[in-house]
Amino acid sequence: MNVLETPPLPKAKHEARVLLLNHRLNGCASLIRGLEVAGFAVTGIAVTPASSTDPVHLVVVAISGVDDSACSVVEQLRQSERFAATPILVISDRFDPSVAEEYLHLGATDFLSQPSAGRVLSGWCERILNSQQSDWLFEEYVRERRRSGAFDRVIIPLSLALFGERDHGRMLETILLEAKALCLADGGTLYLRTSADTLEFTMVHNDVLGISLGGSKGSVTEFPPIPLYRPDGGEPERRYIAAYVANSGLPVSLPDLYDSSNFDLSGPRNFDTKFGYRTLSILAAPLKNDAHRVIGVLQLINARDPLTGEAVPFDPQQQEAVESMCRLAAAGLEAYARMQKLKEQISALHLKIDEAKKREQVSQIVDSDYFKNLKEKARQLRMKTPRA
Template identity: 40%
Template sequence: MTLRTRMLLTVTLIITVTILFLSALLSWNSYQTLLEEKKSDALNLARLLATTAGVVEEFPAAMEDSIGDQMVVEATLVAHLIAVAEEAGLTEDEINLLLQEIVAETELSEFWITDAQGHAYLRNLTEFDFTFSPDPEIQPQASFFWGLLTGEKTVAIQDARIREVDNQIFKYVGVGGVDGPRIVQVGYNATWLEALRQRVGVERLVENLVAAGNVEAIRISDAQNETLILSASPEFGDLALSQTDHKNLHNILQTGSEQAYLDDSFLKVIVPIYTQNNVDTMLGATMVYMPTASLQNALKKQLVNAVSVAFVVLAFSILGSYFFANWITKPIWKISQAANAVQAGNYQSEKLEKVRQRSDELGNLGNVFDKMAREVAERDKRLQLLKVIIPIGVRLSSEKDFDRLLEMMVIEAQKVTNADGGTLYLRDENQLRFVVLRNDSLNIEMGGHTGKEIAFSSLELYNENGAENLSNVAAYVALKGKSVHLADAYDAEGFDFSGTKRFDEKTGYRSKSFLAFPLEGDDGSVIGVLQLINAIDPANGEVIRFSSDEVIEGLSLLTSAALAGYIRAEALRQEIDKLRIEIDEKKQDDQVAEITDSIYFKELHAKAKEVRAQKKKGSK
């Protein structure tokens, strides 16, 4: 690139950046000014709603308290009325009829007067037989009045609530009897109280404000951060509180402060709700969602104008040249970087993804290079595998001493995996017998060619009840024929490492990562298990997880083949020795028969017989 071209590009770039910076700064200042105005409006609205909610929240409660006090008077009068009526000798039916007349002529709905056992034998609803219970599990609502019967209470005022039997809203008040232990309860249908809350509540105001379009949503929560009222526009979307909303609401309910913040495309304002007369009693919080689309549109418009002005400054020819050069050289640079990665052995196909997606010659070049690089990587991987596995296979296959072979299998496995310890088990019927045990950190070398006997008992493959012993790693591998990789034995689920932990406590060792794989015979049955412990990171000496790669698979196949091959060869040698013995015995029998049948042997036998006969005559 010439100096003239570089200067032109530099000056043009400086002018463009300056224009963009000033335009962005002015746009941001305008946006912040509008945002502050929006915050002020939202705070005023939220405060108004919070004040209204505080007043409205107290009004129905005060109304209900007044009704409750009046009902206490009515219940007391009824208690005296019952005492007088029974003293006058009125029957239960006459008293019940009197109660029904009172209900018909007043706003009271129910009377329930009990005897000393809590049975409501006097009532206006004669078709219902009811007995009070002190157990709130049985009668969550009626058990509240049991204290009137025991004398623990003289008056019991219950808040209006949904009744257990028919889901109607009722308010009950009770007093004790004046002539003896009894419950005198009066009931009042309080459905109109809920209607009153709706008429004088803020819910209608909230819905009207949202419907006007200036507010996206309004949420009113109680002191426990439970939503009481929620109204939102149809386009609002997800009504759930975000993590930020939960955090801010909790903070405001704890501190009583106000907060306004931007979240997504909304300006959110939260103001606490207090009671009318006590600013220390917090009832909840009001949350107002104000749209910021107009602010964002204004900011975007100014930014677009700034960008447009900046691009006008740039010469189209320079822009065209720049983008064209970038379009051509960038893919080539990426391919060059990929070539370096192939050489270093850390190539990743994803790095050329955008280049390979091109539809021109560079895209074709990228696809060809990627295919070649992956083939090279696979070839190198196979070569590295062969470099590791082949020497091990040669050493194992050439070993003729069985004990040394077993020991070599563990040693070679430790080298390949950089394991600190290793154990080789051979299967004897329903047991796994320890044959080699090694640990470099603890300087333990037992079994194999060392001549040191392993003191550990064999592992049982089946429990006493005949079930498979799947809690032991080695037994599990032998029974299932599957490899097991564990990053940390102490955190492993499904296996019992109590014995390992006792060993660690005794020796001060820490058994962590485990790799166990089966050794299979020619018929595919498991003839042994090779277990490795604590893979060591060569870089820092830390214990790491055993890798799961082709080297491990190759090692498993080689050790299985070596062990099976030795067993097969040993079996063949035993058959040959047996055959040789049988041949030698038959040959000996043939030679004896040949000697006894010879003329010489027969003549010798006749002479011996003649000598014995002469000896007998001489003795006579």
């Protein structure tokens, strides 16, 4: 369940929309009036919810005694994607602890018996909505704390680590693993663009499947490189996510791999089949250098909700963070490449001999009488020894 998918909570009571499902409760009309007088917008008075997608902040199920159809409605609401996180208040014309317990067990948020007046009901609704809002705000607070903590823990140390790292394999590993940790993602792939205009798998990692290829362990040979241009005519390849990201320079976020038709997703789907895995969400972002050229692609799969651990789509904040990280990673990789080039240049510089200087130094020595004597001494020494 992703709580962020529920409708935004009302800022004021008059914005709160209440769906009333009436299952033969006497005096229900007066209760509705009481709610409306109190400022709630009561919609969709029915037995079962309509298929409308209008936002609903609270569902009130009105029952009279034990009602199997009402039980079934509560159960269905909880199982539905639309109302899974919406608070449900069951109101009944009589008090029966076993009935209350049954509804609560089925997923009702609260149970109110014998609401004598609309004001009592509206007060109850208000309390539930406030409580819901508090829960929601608390969860958001926890998420934000984790996100900002991730920035402190990941982004800043990463930038320091990348620019100090001298091992290319470890650098690639740091980029992928830290991005993965930032989104609590199951896994990911880091591709680097080659001079042959392909995307090379440089690291593949998946915690769930226990896969860790490439990085400091060497090159990934299990997967062939992805061509960035189509063999038939040389048009930029846009069918595959990573190739599209490399060619367009734009990030791609798919909330559900199996609910997307914009790309050829046979690769990840085959991967799922082969490993018995379920890829839900994918986030792919380009690694662009200073000249805005894409030098690689970072692709993450299956973000996890920090509270529930369920696979969820990558949210916009995570995408923003990963894009920032990719900028850092590209700068780190470029700096590494520059350093290597500089080293080669320094190495070449060190290996230059000033021939003129050498000739002058040598001639100063060998043209001297001292050296002529030395040569003679050397010759005599060699003559004395059977080795020479």
